[in-house]
Amino acid sequence: MALKLFNTLSRSIQEFTPLDSAGKKVGMYCCGPTVYDFAHIGNWRTFVFADLVRRYLEFKGYAVTHVMNITDVEDKIIKRVRETKTSLREFTGKYETAFFADLKTLNCLEPHQTPRATGYIAEIIALIEKLVARGIAYQAADGSVYFSIEKYQGCGCTYGRLLKLNFDELRPGERTRSDEYAKESVTDFALWKARAPEDGDVCWPSPWGEGRPGWHIECSAMSMKVLGESFDLHLGGEDLKFPHHEDEIAQSEGATGKPFAKYWLHGAFLLVEGKKMSKSLGNFFMLRDLLAKGFTGREIRHLLLTAHYRETFNFTLEGLQGARAALARIDECISKLRDISSSTSTGSAGFQPAGSQPKENPAAGRMPALPAALQPFSDSLDEDLNISAGWGAVFEWIRELNRRMAESSLSTTDAAAALAAWNKIDSVLGIGTPADAEAPAEIVALLAARQAARQAKDFKKSDAIRDGLKAKGWTIEDTTQGSKLKKI
Numbered sequence: 001m002a003l004k005l006f007n008t009l010s011r012s013i014q015e016f017t018p019l020d021s022a023g024k025k026v027g028m029y030c031c032g033p034t035v036y037d038f039a040h041i042g043n044w045r046t047f048v049f050a051d052l053v054r055r056y057l058e059f060k061g062y063a064v065t066h067v068m069n070i071t072d073v074e075d076k077i078i079k080r081v082r083e084t085k086t087s088l089r090e091f092t093g094k095y096e097t098a099f100f101a102d103l104k105t106l107n108c109l110e111p112h113q114t115p116r117a118t119g120y121i122a123e124i125i126a127l128i129e130k131l132v133a134r135g136i137a138y139q140a141a142d143g144s145v146y147f148s149i150e151k152y153q154g155c156g157c158t159y160g161r162l163l164k165l166n167f168d169e170l171r172p173g174e175r176t177r178s179d180e181y182a183k184e185s186v187t188d189f190a191l192w193k194a195r196a197p198e199d200g201d202v203c204w205p206s207p208w209g210e211g212r213p214g215w216h217i218e219c220s221a222m223s224m225k226v227l228g229e230s231f232d233l234h235l236g237g238e239d240l241k242f243p244h245h246e247d248e249i250a251q252s253e254g255a256t257g258k259p260f261a262k263y264w265l266h267g268a269f270l271l272v273e274g275k276k277m278s279k280s281l282g283n284f285f286m287l288r289d290l291l292a293k294g295f296t297g298r299e300i301r302h303l304l305l306t307a308h309y310r311e312t313f314n315f316t317l318e319g320l321q322g323a324r325a326a327l328a329r330i331d332e333c334i335s336k337l338r339d340i341s342s343s344t345s346t347g348s349a350g351f352q353p354a355g356s357q358p359k360e361n362p363a364a365g366r367m368p369a370l371p372a373a374l375q376p377f378s379d380s381l382d383e384d385l386n387i388s389a390g391w392g393a394v395f396e397w398i399r400e401l402n403r404r405m406a407e408s409s410l411s412t413t414d415a416a417a418a419l420a421a422w423n424k425i426d427s428v429l430g431i432g433t434p435a436d437a438e439a440p441a442e443i444v445a446l447l448a449a450r451q452a453a454r455q456a457k458d459f460k461k462s463d464a465i466r467d468g469l470k471a472k473g474w475t476i477e478d479t480t481q482g483s484k485l486k487k488i
């Protein structure tokens with residue numbers, strides 16, 4: 001089945017067909033973090049969504065180039081640099097490092113390229129020069145260079161492609177220097193901001209004097225430099241539709257005369273406990289706040305991936321408890337499948353009571369990459385990445401596997417095929433399975449001591465060690481393959 005996606009540009013669901021004539025290569029750009037603080041859980045919903053898009057495209061066989069920029073110079077950053085009396089690089093470097101650490105914690109695949117805006121000043125200037133040469137940009141009396149909406153529209157281009165704009169109030173030549181503004185105040189916007197005293201020493205030379213780029217032109221310059229003037233997918237949170245993405249389209253298409261991104265995907269906002277995140281409401285979570293509460297990256301990732309990306313999602317701590325329970329169900333099933341698949345027909349008595357050897361399924365060894373039982377997962381994701389239906393398919397499959405394991409009708413080959421299928425599914429979900437090796441060394445040492453005590457028939461000692469492990473949050477499961485640690 002073909003992948004269909006909701007394209008904000010056409011405001012409709014469209015079949016995804018890459019620009020690449022061979023239908024193989026896909027270029028995907030996601031607006032990255034503004035590194036002026038640690039990324040919050042709302043930001044992470046959007047980045048995990050981008051990770052899902054990339055993983056699913058790869059699952060479908062596309063060769064994806066995933067680009068995510070680092071916005072390391074814009075209004076909010078400069079304000080904080082001034083307040084903290086640090087250098088730009090020192091300030092942004094701290095949050096950039098934290099961002100990549102969090103990305104790992106959430107098991108997001110690292111984008112292939114992560115350009116920093118400050119590394120692309122020459123490309124930004126060249127792009128503005130093109131717009132000036134085409135008469136779409138102009139230098140104003142304040143020294144800054146602005147994008148003229150009137151001139152752009154005069155070239156037959158439409159401003160307001162991603163959302164409807166009201167031009168009744170638009171007064172030609174009215175300008176805004178700020179990176180962020182509401183759609184009620186559509187005006188010419190800054191491409192290059194002439195150096196102001198409050199910018200400190202954050203400035204670069206340019207044909208228009210010292211200054212710094214506007215936020216919107218940064219993404220146009222970086223995406224086109226890395227992916228080409230036209231590319232397949234552009235992603236971001238829904239708040240970026242205006243002005244950021246609208247301005248990106250205008251700048252890019254105004255300069256090249258070519259279509260910019262073919263598909264625009266926007267993730268809906270995350271609310272916390274039903275409300276907009278705010279520090280005063282106490283519902284403002286950075287990833288580290290949730291880790292400090294004892295939740296793991298995979299639990300948080302699972303929760304962020306439960307709802308359809310175009311639906312507002314309500315994040316709650318109870319939801320995280322639910323994610324823990326859901327993962328435990330998956331882990332338990334996978335662990336049993338591993339036991340069966342690694343057992344010989346005589347060694348799997350735990351699941352195959354004597355006298356009930358399961359019949360080998362001759363077809364299982366030749367199973368296609370995606371078994372029929374998992375087709376519903378792929379069918380769901382093909383429908384505009386309907387992940388909630390995808391999870392439904394996964395849990396239905398787990399229910400069926402559990403039923404078959406309970407009645408001992410799952411052969412070692414079936415189990416191995418199911419594990420292979422899970423690996424394929426998990427290449428999309430990215431939740432992994434906790435391995436025994438994840439237990440800290442101290443816990444593994446206690447397990448070894450308990451085994452030694454059992455071998456020595458010192459059951460009092462072995463029970464005491466087991467109780468000690470329980471107090472530390474670990475249980476021991478004695479299986480036919482030996483004793484295994486499991487997190488409570």
Ligand code: AMP
Pocket residue numbers: 031032033034035041042043044045046071236237238239240267268269270271277
């Ligand atoms: P920023 O670092 O502010 O540039 O934001 C990075 C990404 O997070 C952007 O794509 C935003 O649209 C997105 N974002 C910000 N707040 C939220 C939220 N509450 N829910 C989902 N995405 C968000």
Ligand code: ZN
Pocket residue numbers: 030031032219244
């Ligand atoms: Zn951007």
